[in-house]
Amino acid sequence: PGDKKIIVVFVLGGPGSGKGTQCTKIVENFGFTHLSAGDLLHAEIKSGSENGTMISNMIKEGKIVPSEVTINLLQKAMLESGNDKFLIDGFPRNEENRAAFENVTKIEPEFVLFFDCPEEEMERRLLSRNQGRDDDNIETIRKRFRVFVESSLPVVEYYDMKSKVRKVDALKPIDEVFESVKAIFAPFHT
Numbered sequence: 001p002g003d004k005k006i007i008v009v010f011v012l013g014g015p016g017s018g019k020g021t022q023c024t025k026i027v028e029n030f031g032f033t034h035l036s037a038g039d040l041l042h043a044e045i046k047s048g049s050e051n052g053t054m055i056s057n058m059i060k061e062g063k064i065v066p067s068e069v070t071i072n073l074l075q076k077a078m079l080e081s082g083n084d085k086f087l088i089d090g091f092p093r094n095e096e097n098r099a100a101f102e103n104v105t106k107i108e109p110e111f112v113l114f115f116d117c118p119e120e121e122m123e124r125r126l127l128s129r130n131q132g133r134d135d136d137n138i139e140t141i142r143k144r145f146r147v148f149v150e151s152s153l154p155v156v157e158y159y160d161m162k163s164k165v166r167k168v169d170a171l172k173p174i175d176e177v178f179e180s181v182k183a184i185f186a187p188f189h190t
């Protein structure tokens with residue numbers, strides 16, 4: 001006991017590519033615990049933590065919160081879940097995130113699920129999401145796209161070099177995207 005292998009899948013893709021939507025469906029079918037780094041950061045703001053103001057300001061600017069904050073929240077959520085299979089959604093977002101996670105947790109992802117979607121479609125989805133997210137305005141959306149291309153895509157390229165990327169066409173309707181996702185997760189069927 002205690003030494004069962006922990007399985008981590010990083011779920012990456014641009015803002016509005018459908019990471020959260022597809023993770024919910026993976027959880028229903030494959031017994032993973034879904035941890036959205038962005039949602040954990042939003043919860044940390046709500047909890048009134050001393051980092052809250054800093055996190056809130058960074059999200060409004062589309063900037064990447066310091067690794068140690070995000071990794072602490074992820075590690076805590078992993079422990080509290082009691083599960084051993086995780087979808088880590090929206091993290092790592094830059095090289096520093098990636099290296100710090102590997103150094104701190106000693107966990108390497110099983111694979112990286114990457115949602116490939118054109119920017120104009122992601123923009124359409126975010127502008128019509130209407131869930132009151134304070135980063136879903138056109139100014140912040142443009143900043144998020146820029147950070148994604150400059151900082152997050154290099155992480156996808158890093159894992160692609162290691163043949164760990166499973167790329168999915170995320171432009172299709174939700175159920176069709178999930179058909180592709182299901183094929184990738186078939187080995188994990190419970």
Ligand code: UP5
Pocket residue numbers: 013014015016017018019020021022036037038039041058059060061062063064065066070089090091092093125126128129135144170171172173174175177
């Ligand atoms: N939708 C989904 N799939 C669709 C489809 N196939 N066809 C048509 N519509 C589809 O989907 C977005 C919208 O599109 C929804 O309305 C959905 O119904 C529809 P969603 O599943 O929510 O997309 P997702 O990729 O999860 O978009 P999200 O906005 O969550 O992505 P981001 O990467 O921008 O946001 P995240 O929450 O990960 O991060 C937010 C901020 O937190 C970051 O900008 C950053 O400032 C900070 N952050 C960090 O600093 N560090 C981290 O590690 C993580 C976040």
Ligand code: MG
Pocket residue numbers: 019020036038090
């Ligand atoms: Mg999301």
